[in-house]
Amino acid sequence: MSDLPVVVIGAGPQGLAAAAHLLERGLQPVVLESGTGPGAAVAQWSHVRTFSPWPELVDAAATRLLARHGWVAPSTGYPTGGEWISGYLTPLADALGDHVRYRTRVTGVSRQGHDRVLTKDRDEAPFVVHVVDHHGHESTLSARAVVDASGTWSQPNPAGADGLPALGEAAAASAGVVTHTPPAPENSAARAGQHVIVVGSGHSAMTAVIELAEVARQHPATRVTWVLRRGSIGDTFGGGESDALPQRGALGTRVHAAVNAGLVQMVTGFRTERIAVESGRATLIAEDGRTLSAADQVIVLTGFRPDLSFLSELRLELDPVLQAPLKLAPEIDPNLHSCGSVPPHGAAELAHPEEPGLFLVGMKSYGRAPTFLALTGYEQVRSVAAELSGDHDSAGRVELVLPETGVCTGAGLPDAPAEAHQGGCGGPTQADVSPLSSELDPIDA
Structure with a gap:
């Protein structure tokens, strides 16, 4: 051969x-x-x-x-x-x-x-x-x-909590109400005045949330809901100013500020079981029966x-x-x-x-x-x-010495500021979407 x-x-x-x-x-x-x-x-x-x-x-x-x-x-x-x-x-x-x-x-x-x-x-x-x-x-x-x-x-991961697509997720994607790719800035801007849900806790999800939060800042009628499967905030926002990698730290800092400013409403412990589409809008229903307000667009960024x-x-x-x-x-x-x-x-x-x-x-x-x-x-x-x-x-042989920073390729900040470029069960109920307080759970940086 x-x-x-x-x-x-x-x-x-x-x-x-x-x-x-x-x-x-x-x-x-x-x-x-x-x-x-x-x-x-x-x-x-x-x-x-x-x-x-x-x-x-x-x-x-x-x-x-x-x-x-x-x-x-x-x-x-x-x-x-x-x-x-x-x-x-x-x-x-x-x-x-x-x-x-x-x-x-x-x-x-x-x-x-x-x-x-x-x-x-x-x-x-x-x-x-x-x-x-x-x-x-x-x-x-x-x-x-x-x-x-x-x-x-x-092969993007689905919104479904059990590793399989949520019931109705494929149909919602075919209808264009659910997407599994990060939106470009112009697509985010087109959502002005709409309700957009972002599902996921990683850096791609955070980037999308930041872009949509800026749309909400300029167009107050815009609603942004950020859905996490995990039950607590934990290290979602990363290391902030103490992060060994400035770009990653700046990303967490900006998304944290957007949440605290009320531009983004956050839902934790929401494990999607079903996505229902009616009149061109999607409603997410969790395993525990909670529902979210119908959204014009659901962006699933779960890895x-x-x-x-x-x-x-x-x-x-x-x-x-x-x-x-x-x-x-x-x-x-x-x-x-x-x-x-x-x-x-x-x-x-x-x-x-x-x-x-x-x-x-x-x-x-x-x-x-x-x-x-x-x-x-x-x-x-x-x-x-x-x-x-x-x-x-x-x-x-090992011919590489890795930097001890936890550096990862992935979603950073689009058009980031210059300083960031330095190196119970029951019937369906409306989910709690209160903004976070300024006090975070301990962060594993």
């Missing part, structure tokens, strides 16, 4: 970095991207600013490749998703040239002549990757190895999960809870770790013993764990490329 390419699924930050490392090692990558350009998922939050500064968002091998084309790495500032694409991902994809194929969706990966059950000579069979292009034409590629860097963006459907004929070794590689899962369990406390790891932790040559990297390697550090992903693909080239010593 030495003459076959390494197929990389996804032309996001980790997929493109993987291709750069593979080229440095003398291997031939083929990057398959379903979108029309690099960073298709990042483009969906192009207006949002990252928590990490530029030096933590570029890969070393990619930088070396780009330097040969006259590119100079940005050294300061926190780019938006759009700036990350235009300033780094697009030049990198251009430098990789014909190694990247767009509008090509992977529909299945298996072993040539082997389904999931057949064991005989399995290790000696090349991978076969089924794809469909934008014209609907189907074809296959043979590969010596497969690096899945497809991320999790295409993501990996799409494993096109890997169903491969023998994956995944943790049954997180759906992450079995050896990695204990290190990324969100009950025990933040992304800053996860040690660097590589090919050994990402491997699937019964499918040598297969690696899940990037955000997809974290399964359902909610946070991910770009630098961690770059170390992953460096190690994987070394392993595939036969340099097992380099693959086993």
Whole structure:
């Protein structure tokens, strides 16, 4: 199989970095991207600013490749998703040239002549990757190895409290009353005078709440309701001014201020069971019978999960809870770790013993764990490329020292101020949506 390419699924930050490392090692990558350009998922939050500064968002091998084309790495500032694409991902994809194929969706990966059950000579069979292009034409590629860097963006978690879509959620989404993607600023502005519900406690949800709170400030008839499944506020607002990462701290500070100013009404312990749509408006009903006032728009931002459907004929070794590689899962369990406390790891932790040559990297390697550090992903693909080239010593070394800040890529502040850019059961009842007091529960920064 030495003459076959390494197929990389996804032309996001980790997929493109993987291709750069593979080229440095003398291997031939083929990057398959379903979108029309690099960073298709990042483009969906192009207006949002990252928590990490530029030096933590570029890969070393990619930088070396780009330097040969006259590119100079940005050294300061926190780019938006759009700036990350235009300033780094697009030049990198251009430098990789014909190694990247767009509008090509992977529909299945298996072993040539082997389904999931057949064991005989399995290790000696090349991978076969089924794809469909934008014209609907189907074809296959043979590969010596497969690096899945497809991320999790295409699989948003639902509003339903039990991990499944709430009753009526799919129909409400089809009707356009429920969305599972962060709104762009212009879409938030279009909600002036309406009632909007945001479901979720993470950074994407906080960013949406901040944008909508500004609309409410300018248009007092606008109502913003923020729904959390958790029963208490806890560390929802992050570390504020004491946060090790200013961008993340500023995000929590602004959303806290919006709540205290009465621009946002907060509901805790609300676990959605049903979404009813009537006359173009959605009503959320909780498991305990509470209801929220009908909303013109419900924005569900509750995280993501990996799409494993096109890997169903491969023998994956995944943790049954997180759906992450079995050896990695204990290190990324969100009950025990933040992304800053996860040690660097590589090919050994990402491997699937019964499918040598297969690696899940990037955000997809974290399964359902909610946070991910770009630098961690770059170390992953460096190690994987070394392993595939036969340099097992380099693959086993740790060549990254993580900042001890809990830094995570994710939703920062769109158009943030300059200072933030420094480094019981019963019948249905109306839910309690009183603004928070200024006293917070203890914050785990």
